[in-house]
Amino acid sequence: MKKYECTVCGYIYDPAIGDPDHGIKPGTAFENIPNDWVCPDCGVGKSDFKVLN
C-alpha cells in the first residue's frame, strides 16, 4: 500500500498507521478512506493528496 502526501501542508498518510484519531484504522489503504476524510493537519480533502514516491 502506498503512502500519500498532503500537497498543502506536507502531512504524510501512512496506511500502516492510518488515522485512528479520526476513525481510519491502521491498515486502511488511502483509496479506501471515506471521501469526507480531511487532512488531520490542515483540513484539505483527499483530492489534495498525491502518491509519495
Next chain:
Amino acid sequence: MRKIKNDVYWVGYIDWDLRNFHGYDTPHGSTYNAYLILDEKPTLIDSVKHYGADEMIRRIKQVIDPSKIQYIISNHTEMDHSGSIDVLLKHCPNAQVVCSPKGEEGLSRHFKKNWNFKVVNTGDTLDIGKRKLTFMLMPMVHWPDSMATYSAEDKILFPNDAFGQHYASTERFADEIGVGLAYDEAAKYYANIVLPFGSQVLKALEGASKMDFDMICPSHGMIWRGKEQITGLVQRYVKWANYESDAQVCITYDSMWHSTEAMAKRFYEVIDMAGIPVKLMNLQTSHMSDVVTDVLKSKVVLFGTSMLNNRMLPTVGALMMYLKGLKPKNRFALSFGSYGWSMVGFKELETSIQDAGFELLGEGKYIRFIPDQDELAKLDSILPLIQAKLAAK
C-alpha cells in the same frame, strides 16, 4: 529604525492601538517586524500590515533609498506580514518577491497581481552579495506557505510568526523588556496561534538545529539574542510541541446565578489547599485567549457552565469551539455545573471536551439549582483523581 547587527536594521511597524488580533486579546498591542539587510542587493525580510506601510517606508528611508531594494522576502502570506507589499513595490518596482511555492499561490490570491516572484524551497539560497540567505519551508508553522530565512553570515534566523509575541514596545530586544515577560507573551502566542501544529514545529526545530545563530528575529514583538535566551525559548517550544504541560490546574467557567461559580470556588479551594498551583478563570472576566494560554500550561482543566435553555453558556461554547481547533493533547479535563431541570447540555459539553482532545478525568459533577454544603463537600472527591494525573509522568 534600529540597527540590530552590522548592516541589519529593524524597520517594522508598531501597532500601539491593536487590542484584538482576529479574536486574540492583545492588551499590549503588537508589532509587525520587517528587517532590512544592506548588501550589494539590499533585501527586506517580512513586511507589515497595510496600514503600517508608510511607517515602514519612513524607517527604510532612514537607512537607504527604498528603490534600491532588490528582494522582498515574504516568509508568510498572512496579511499582517504581506499586506503592504503592493505599496512597497511602488517604491521599489524592480524588486523580486521571494516566497515559498504556497506563498506564490497565496499572495496571488490576495493581491490578484502577477508579481515578479522568485519561488524558493528548503535548502535554496539567495546570493545578495557578501551574504547567502538560506530558506527552510515550515508548512503549517503556522500556514502552508510559512517559511524561515536564515543568514549564516549574520547568524540570524528569521522564522516569521514562530517565536513571536504580540507586544508593542519602544524596545526591540527581549532582554530590554525582561526575558520573563517575553517568554510569557511567547507562550500566549504559541497557545493561540501555533498549538495545533506540534509535529510540524518539531520538524522545523530539527531543521533549525542544523543552523548556527545567536539571534532570532520573529515577525512580532521582541527579538531574541544570546545563547541563554534562545536556549530557554527553544526548550519551551520543544516542550509545547510535545504537548507537555505543568502539574497545575486551570478552572474555567461561566455562571448565571452563582451556583456554578460556587462549585468552581469549591474546586479551587480544595485543589489550592492541597498545594497544587491552580487558577480560577471566569469567562466573564478572563479572555478566551488567556484561558487557552493556561490550558497550554495546565495538565488538568475543569470546565464549568450553567444550563441556559438546555445548552452550555455561549462563552463556554465559544471556548470549546476555539479549543477544538487548537487541539491540545495529553491533558485531562472534567466538566461541572449547575442546572435547573434538564442536563442535556452537559452531554454536549462532555463531547466538546473530548472533541478538543482532552481525556475525561471522571464523571462530570452536576448540581440542581443551588448546591448545599453536603453537595459542595462531595465535590472534594475529585482531588485524588487530579493528584493521580499530576503525579503521573
